[in-house]
Amino acid sequence: MVQTFWSLIPPLLAIGMVLLTRRVLLSLGVGIVASALFVKSFHLTDSFSLIWSAFRSVFWEEGSVNTWNVFILLFVLMLGILTAFVGMMGGTQAFGEWMVKRVKTRAGAHLMTMFLGVIVFIDDYFNSLTVGQIAKPVTDKHRISRAKLAYIVDSTSAPVCVVAPISSWGAYIIGLIGFVLTTHAVTDITAFMAFIYMIPMNFYVWAALGVVLVISLRQVDFGSMKVHEEQALRTGEVKRAVDQQTKSKHMLPTSSFGRISDLIVPIAVLFIATIGFIYWTGYTEVDGNGTLMDIFGEADVAKSLLFGGITSLVVTFILFFKQSKQSHFKMREFFSGVKEGAKSMIPAFLILIFAWTIADLIGELGTGEYLAAVVKQSNISFSLIPFVIFIIAGFIAFSTGTSWGSFALLLPIAGSIAAATDISLLLPLLSAVLAGAVFGDHCSPISDTTILSSTGTECDHIDHVTTQLPYALVSAGIAGLGYLALGLTSSVLTGLIVVLVSLIILFFSLRKKNNSHFEQEKEDTIAN
Incomplete structure (x- = not known):
């Protein structure tokens, strides 16, 4: 069953259950068991031994602590x-x-969040977990649902990082591109310049950002997102009622002496310290002799996040104790803050562990390898190859929950297809892999970026997945048209024009329903 059609069943079963039952841990658990059974041909003892091995590898791998996962948790x-x-x-x-x-305005709050997401491009994890923290106070005041906030954050994390050369993503991708160029003896362009040339060809990035911009300016929603937005406008409750009830049970005291600096300073320290540690961990690996790209390529992002988080927490605790005399906080409030703050992240903590476990088992199944082989062996028209690569990369990333794994699988295959057919297709095909993998990662409920986007915005994970999916599919449809145009005309500019025209059509085709009574109620509440 490994590396066959049957390898598709466990990941699709888990994803389908997540969407249908809304019970994430149960669905991932079923997917984990199914994956192990398929790998071990339904031998129960061997299957449960494999599950234990995959679970343990989340924390302990190759005789030592799995620092990446542990530091992220x-x-x-x-x-x-x-x-x-x-x-x-x-x-x-x-x-x-x-x-x-x-x-x-609500549009201004949307655009502010989008702008923050675009400028925080160093790493997708860092983006997902910090942008929402900064934007929440503003979006909450403007009655923007947490589902909408999570969508904007997710749409400006991986989609921006994948075209940012000075980022953890850029360094990783450039390394893979260099391998592809060397394999096929392409010497007239460097890996870095190839990455730069591929930026405008990554149509999903421009489509995803364009859809966020259109939705923000038009203030129109569809699908289940519309339900969340209307509830937020009507009632001021930016999360589902069940989430509000859960939160009210653990209400922490709030000081009336709060200042802007009490938010800005901890977040600024987190940002500056994390960037500093990213540079430091990379610099020590290259012995000070590498370029900035080399430094970012060798950086330990997980360790940098951990050290940046510790630094920010220390500063936050100092500010807390400094203010405690005014606010009459006692030590029990301090310990309550630590306890409730950590407890609030337990659902995301568990989902990440389960997602990493199933990702390990899906790797054992060879789901990605099977789909990659299908692409390589298919006999399709040259003009359709970029579009097909985009779709397959999306499906692989959606099924496995990892865009980086999809890059590693498909970039060499895309290079081989170009070398065997038309080497001028090399960069467009590599771009289609990057775009499709980010699309699949953007949609997948088992993607760590998707999980962390819902975590950073305090949005129910399934609410985030189900509300984001229609928007991501619209973006993918626009990007797909761009790749069809690129394949038919061999012109990147034509593909970009098709994407732009599609976004303009979307802008003018969306009609805003009259919610003036909701808007007026919102404005009156803010004014008071």
């Missing part, structure tokens, strides 16, 4: 604690009141 817990203390100090409320006077 610790950072998630620290972010929950940081959020709790910023709220207790009144920083969230003060920042929201300050920003809402400057960002006066």
Whole structure:
């Protein structure tokens, strides 16, 4: 069953159950068991032994601690604690009141979040977990649902990182491109320049950002997102009622002496410290002799997030104790903040562990290898190859929950297809792989970026997945048209024009329903 059609069943079963039952851990658990049974041909003892091995590898691998996963999990817990203390100090409320006077419309709040997502391009994990923290006070004041916030954050994390050469993604992709160029003796272009030339060819990035821009400017929603947005406008409740009830059970005290700096300083320290540690961990690996790209390529992002989180927490605790005399906080409030902040991240903590476990088992199944082989062996028209590569890469990333794994699988295959057919297709096909993998990762409920986007915005994970999916599919449809145009005309400019025209058509085809009574109620509430 390994590397055959049957290898598709377990990941699709898990994803289907997630969407139908909304019970993430149960669905991932079923997928984990099914994957192990398929790998071990339904031998129960061997299957459960494999499950234990995959679970253990999340924390312990090759005789040592799996520092990447452990550091990411610790950072998630620290972010929950940081959020709790910023709220207790009144920083969230003060920042929201300050920003809402400057960002006066819902469209402005959308665009502010999009702008933050675009400029924080160093790493997708860092983007997903921090942009939402900064934007939440403003979007909450403007009654923007957490589902919409999670969508904007997710749409500006991986889609931006994949075209940013100075990022963890850029360094990884350039390394893979270099391998492809060397394999096929392409010497007239460097891996870095190939990456630069591929940026405009990554149609999904421009389509995804374009759809966010259109939705933000038109203030029109569809699918289940519309339900969340209408609830937020009507009631001011930016999360589902069940989430609000859960939160109210663990209400932490909030200081009335909060200042903007109580939010800005912890987040700024987190940002600066993390970037500093990314540079430091990379610099020590290249012995100071590498370029900036080499430094980012060798950086340990997970360790940098951990150290940046610790630094920010220390600063936050100092601010808390400094303010405690005014606010009459006692040590029990401090320990409550630590406890409730960490507890708030437990659902994301568990989902990540289950997602990494099933990703390991899907790797054992060879799902990606099977689909990659189908692409390589298919006999299709040259003009359709970029479009087909885009779709297959999307399906692989959606099924496996990893865009990086899809890059590693498909970039060499795309290079081989170009070398065997028309070498001028090399960069367009590599771009189609990157675009498709980001699309699949963007949609997948088992993608760590998707999980962390819902975590960073405090949005129910399944709410995020189901509300984002229609928007991601629209973006993929626009990108697909671009790749069809590219394949038929061999012109990147034509493909970009098709994407742009499609976005313009989308802009003018969306009609805003009259929600003036909701808007007026919102404005009256903010004014008061």
